[in-house]
Amino acid sequence: MNCQACVEFILRYLDGELPDDERAAFEVHLAKCPPCGRYLEQYRVTVTACKKAFVAPPEACDDVPEALIQAILASRRDV
Amino acid sequence: MASAPVPPPHDDDEQALLAGLRAGSDTAFETLVRTTSSRLLAVARRIVGSDEDARDVLQEAYASAFRSIGRFEGNAKLSTWLHRIVVNMALMRLRSRKRKPEESIEPLLPAFKDDGHMLQSAGHWEEGADVALERAEVRDYVRAQIDRLPETYRTVLMLRDIEEMSTNDVAALLDTTENAVKIRLHRARQALRALLNERFGTTAAGAAQGASR
Numbered sequence: 001m002n003c004q005a006c007v008e009f010i011l012r013y014l015d016g017e018l019p020d021d022e023r024a025a026f027e028v029h030l031a032k033c034p035p036c037g038r039y040l041e042q043y044r045v046t047v048t049a050c051k052k053a054f055v056a057p058p059e060a061c062d063d064v065p066e067a068l069i070q071a072i073l074a075s076r077r078d079v
Numbered sequence: 080m081a082s083a084p085v086p087p088p089h090d091d092d093e094q095a096l097l098a099g100l101r102a103g104s105d106t107a108f109e110t111l112v113r114t115t116s117s118r119l120l121a122v123a124r125r126i127v128g129s130d131e132d133a134r135d136v137l138q139e140a141y142a143s144a145f146r147s148i149g150r151f152e153g154n155a156k157l158s159t160w161l162h163r164i165v166v167n168m169a170l171m172r173l174r175s176r177k178r179k180p181e182e183s184i185e186p187l188l189p190a191f192k193d194d195g196h197m198l199q200s201a202g203h204w205e206e207g208a209d210v211a212l213e214r215a216e217v218r219d220y221v222r223a224q225i226d227r228l229p230e231t232y233r234t235v236l237m238l239r240d241i242e243e244m245s246t247n248d249v250a251a252l253l254d255t256t257e258n259a260v261k262i263r264l265h266r267a268r269q270a271l272r273a274l275l276n277e278r279f280g281t282t283a284a285g286a287a288q289g290a291s292r
């Protein structure tokens with residue numbers, strides 16, 4: 001396996017969707033290719049970053065304006 | 080402002096609530112709105128970006144839910160069902176305001192030589208890039224980079240990695256195949272990695288990769 005194939009396999013590798021032989025080849029390549037190892041690690045950090053980027057601090061928890069709630073409830077009467 | 084959010088109903092209460100909704104009970108609808116609207120407003124805001132649009136989306140979503148409650152089959156949780164309606168309305172809102180033609184994502188994807196090696200191999204990232212995410216300023220930065228992604232890629236990234244919907248659900252919502260969703264998600268993550276590399280990369284080669292467009 002070369003770097004291009006390795007990088008293409010990352011998503012399916014992380015999702016546990018690679019068949020055994022491809023998974024083995026992927027891991028063999030990673031073990032001998034530090035740049036692909038770094039790429040995989042950074043890909044993982046990127047996914048974590050996405051998840052964390054939208055975690056609001058508890059104090060910023062959304063209060064829905066009462067006017068909006070009332071508008072929503074009123075809209076049901078028109079349905 | 081308003082008092083603390085009402086806790087979501089327990090599983091046991093869900094059946095009672097659903098029965099109330101089906102019977103057209105005003106109290107049941109109000110309970111539904113008060114227990115779910117805070118979380119759903121946040122969902123809408125994450126996808127459409129602005130507060131104003133998010134409020135419109137929320138209103139449209141509940142109106143749609145009220146109309147179709149009779150068709151809710153009860154094999155999903157009410158909250159999951161509502162979440163999907165909000166996401167769908169938010170996507171429609173995004174589409175309706177689509178402005179410029181979508182930029183290509185290619186410049187943000189890794190390029191390879193004929194022998195299969197990366198043109199610019201991944202450099203090192205600063206120590207503790209993941210720890211840095213505890214800082215609000217870094218999270219703001221990440222959100223800004225996500226907003227730089229071409230819309231169709233940003234959408235898939237939001238739905239899969241942030242809303243944590245299944246590949247199958249996202250494919251159905253976007254009217255495409257599961258494979259297409261996987262390909263788009265992979266590219267979106269790769270592109271975002273390149274954008275984050277501009278900040279977290281420590282070596283010249285690494286830092287140059289994202290900036291070369």
Ligand SMILES: [Zn+2]
Binds near residue numbers: 002003006036
């Ligand atoms: Zn490699």
